[in-house]
Amino acid sequence: MNNRNKVVLIGDGFVGSSYAFALVNSTLASELVIIDIRKDKEVADVNDLLDATVLTSSATIVRSGSYEDCKDADLVVLAYGNSQKNLVNRLDDIKIATEMVLDTVPKVVENGYDGVILLATNPVDVIARVVEEVSGFPFERIVGTGTSLDSARFAQYLALETGFNVADINAYVIGEHGNSSVAVWSNANINGIGIDQFIDNIDDSYKDKVGEMIRDKAFRIIKGKGATHFGIANCLLAFTRAILLDEKRVLMASAKLSGEYKNEGLYTGVPTVIGKNGAEKILEMPIDKREQDMFDKSCRDLKENFLLADLKKNR
Ligand SMILES: NC(=O)c1ccc[n+]([C@@H]2O[C@H](COP(=O)([O-])OP(=O)(O)OC[C@H]3O[C@@H](n4cnc5c(N)ncnc54)[C@H](O)[C@@H]3O)[C@@H](O)[C@H]2O)c1
Numbered sequence: 475m476n477n478r479n480k481v482v483l484i485g486d487g488f489v490g491s492s493y494a495f496a497l498v499n500s501t502l503a504s505e506l507v508i509i510d511i512r513k514d515k516e517v518a519d520v521n522d523l524l525d526a527t528v529l530t531s532s533a534t535i536v537r538s539g540s541y542e543d544c545k546d547a548d549l550v551v552l553a554y555g556n557s558q559k560n561l562v563n564r565l566d567d568i569k570i571a572t573e574m575v576l577d578t579v580p581k582v583v584e585n586g587y588d589g590v591i592l593l594a595t596n597p598v599d600v601i602a603r604v605v606e607e608v609s610g611f612p613f614e615r616i617v618g619t620g621t622s623l624d625s626a627r628f629a630q631y632l633a634l635e636t637g638f639n640v641a642d643i644n645a646y647v648i649g650e651h652g653n654s655s656v657a658v659w660s661n662a663n664i665n666g667i668g669i670d671q672f673i674d675n676i677d678d679s680y681k682d683k684v685g686e687m688i689r690d691k692a693f694r695i696i697k698g699k700g701a702t703h704f705g706i707a708n709c710l711l712a713f714t715r716a717i718l719l720d721e722k723r724v725l726m727a728s729a730k731l732s733g734e735y736k737n738e739g740l741y742t743g744v745p746t747v748i749g750k751n752g753a754e755k756i757l758e759m760p761i762d763k764r765e766q767d768m769f770d771k772s773c774r775d776l777k778e779n780f781l782l783a784d785l786k787k788n789r
Pocket residue numbers: 484485486487488489490509510511512515553554555556557558574577578594595596597598619620623651701702703706
């Protein structure tokens with residue numbers, strides 16, 4: 475295990491602190507530096523996390539830091555955002571997250587960071603593109619968590635529905651992490667055997683109903699406790715491991731399309747080879763006509779939403 479990895483986490487709310495806990499337990503990083511504008515929360519979490527390292531024999535040194543720490547970092551993770559307790563409208567969401575990017579990413583770059591920026595900040599597909607523009611980094615070095623969580627929810631649903639172990643289920647969601655996501659039924663399988671062998675009558679209305687349930691899951695969780703954070707924390711951890719260990723894992727990242735799936739010029743959730751260089755290659759899985767139509771619409775929505783960031787005016 476390579477144990478000389480420095481990770482800088484920016485944004486230490488529900489998502490950031492859950493990720494920090496997962497990272498410390500994973501022992502993947504030798505050093506975790508946390509930056510948040512809420513200094514009291516940042517310092518309290520550092521102290522709490524240091525206690526957590528003891529009995530797991532984690533050698534991770536956790537500390538508060540500054541943007542200078544980005545200089546020799548192996549990975550920078552953005553987990554800031556709006557508190558999910560106060561769900562705001564899409565425009566405000568984009569504007570607020572864009573302001574956070576404008577406040578933080580130039581400082582990451584000015585301090586000499588030249589690695590991958592991994593982000594969960596919503597709306598993640600739009601914000602990945604904002605980060606690309608603000609950082610000036612090559613697009614491969616911007617990796618959003620994309621539809622990794624949506625895909626986990628799809629697989630989890632199918633596992634409960636069929637009774638099989640979720641590890642044997644291959645089922646993915648592509649497109650926007652959000653309203654226009656597309657569950658790829660045509661390709662869903664259990665260790666290579668089509669999902670229609672295990673669930674009867676998978677018609678369009680059933681697909682739509684399950685798609686809606688996957689999308690609504692976040693809202694149901696937020697209603698119960700104010701945020702979703704454990705699931706996304708482990709998604710971030712999977713991306714972190716793939717990048718730091720150069721695993722070349724195929725994860726459902728928010729990556730920039732250059733003609734794949736017949737679309738280009740936007741970030742969205744697609745199967746992507748993740749390694750030390752970030753989003754190294756987008757893979758095109760076969761999708762049917764209905765899924766392609768839904769995906770095209772999702773891409774159109776994302777392009778329109780990106781305009782709401784109004785980057786020219788905001789800079
Ligand atoms: N992509 C996904 O699948 C997914 C899933 C869940 C949550 N999220 C997103 O993750 C983000 C964080 O959610 P949360 O529940 O942790 O929110 P939160 O409100 O609990 O935490 C946000 C943190 O960001 C910090 N912050 C704000 N501006 C900052 C700045 N300029 N510099 C440094 N820190 C700053 C805040 O002080 C706060 O601690 C949101 O955008 C949320 O929508 C994404």
